[in-house]
Amino acid sequence: MVLQKRLNYGFNGYQVPVIPRASRSARGRGTIKKKPDNNQIQAFEMLASVAGNFLQKNESSDPKNVVFVEDPCSFCGTNIKDKYEDERRSFMRDSFDHGACSEIASAFVPSMQGKHDNHRGMGDSSFLDNHLEGQGQNVLEREDERIKRRSVNGKTIHIKGCSDGLIEPCHKVSKHCSLANNAEKPSLECRKHLDSFPNGFTSRKLVNRDDDENLVRCTQLNSKNNNTSGAPPDMPKLKDASPIMSAIEESSSIVGQQAHSGSRACNVKLSIKSFKVPELFIDIPETATIGSLKRTVMEAVTTILGDELHVGILLQGKKVRDDSKTLIQTGISQDDKRHRLGFMLEPRHTPISPTSYNDDPCFLTTSSRKKLSRQSTSLTLQQGTYNVSKERSMIKIESCAKGDLNIVSSLEDTSTNNNMSKCRALVAVPAINMEALAVVPFWRKSGNPDFAQRRIRRPFSVLEVEALVQAVEKLRTGRWRDVKQRAFDHAKHRTYVDLKDKWKTLVHTARISPQQRRGEPVPQELLDRVLAAHAYWSQHQCKHQLKPL
């Protein structure tokens, strides 16, 4: 065995351009083949190119570009600009010590994202080393704590955006401008006002003139789409009075309806310009060729995007779980520039276990992470380190679902299942460019059968088990095609191989103790029948197949 030095590259957050969704590959199953074709190479180069663009945009997306409207604060007299600069520098110092989960940090300070990436760059292996030594979790937890502190201490920078000409959302905010900076001692007045803010975030009278860094932004989606205000296309458009005023003045929880009473509900328009692939770590021999590196990265990217996913919504770094809440109630519509709004990809089938999704996957405890690691591939991808172990090289994908990943799965994909309601909540623009929103598995577009994806995990229901048992009892084990025809003829997603596999696991399940079983419990009565049928047909089969010596 030859020991090879391996090179580690950290790819933190590629910006993946929005690509029209294509139909599922003809093959529909299987794995990613090793030989990439031109489409794959092109796709990779496109990824790299976009990633490069993103990095280069660091300067233009620098938060320095923030323009201060009212300075100093009319309430407490503090010089906002200076405070902001201090804060920014302080944050930069902190950030440099913690490369981990920059997405998380950026969920709170979105415009810092580029700096993180720039600092880390490719080949910065300090964080990698941590992970390789199994300390990634600690890093994450520490980062989690940091972020919390940062947020609690008011280091969250909330940049108010421009609205169209109809309203001035910042109008009354200036009076209550609060500056909570944990590097400095905020005045008592400021503390008081900080406390009065909903969700504990601070609002500053700032206008961000630089829209470039916004991954999710409010924009004019279609030139034909009711541009009545004449506002620049990149500017957020809220046609109604911003509820943030009432929220602040009432110093209570946001009740959007109050702010909107007497006026028609307005649409919140979102345009998601690009989607970010979660962090990838590539571990590849130094003897590997550039071409194989490209392919390796491509495989990692396609793998991570390959699973069926649905969209998670993050607001202020926190998951919004209540699908029935309105944008107003959650405060999304008040967040003019969507700085607090993030999208993330989650497995379509959320585990039933209540401990599994208690909080953000990145911050699972070790035990729960272990537990999750036994779940499906898609889950593993989301929860922790997933090994796409292929012959030549090992790809470690560190997937952190937390942060303003700004990833969204295909709108169509999302709506085909039971997620329409969730989806509708965010895509409230009928004239939205469907092509632009359809994102996920972009290789489907190529129609290349080599880009088949792993099927999603679809656990058998008790009813299905019942049907399977009954069919096997009637027919016998081994006649899986007949079993399929008899009991699962209309279940397109159940192949006879699936049925055979399920029977295998059923037999195994029946033989182990109930404590060792996982998933939806199968009634003992069914398991007994499984064992009985299995024994019976085994004997029966033996009788006929035993060759006379």
Place this chain on the structure above:
DNA sequence: GTTAGGG
């Protein structure tokens, strides 16, 4: 195309 069995 099916089946069996390892991964």
Place this chain on the structure above:
DNA sequence: CCCTAAC
């Protein structure tokens, strides 16, 4: 669920 040898 995937992969594949064997039929």
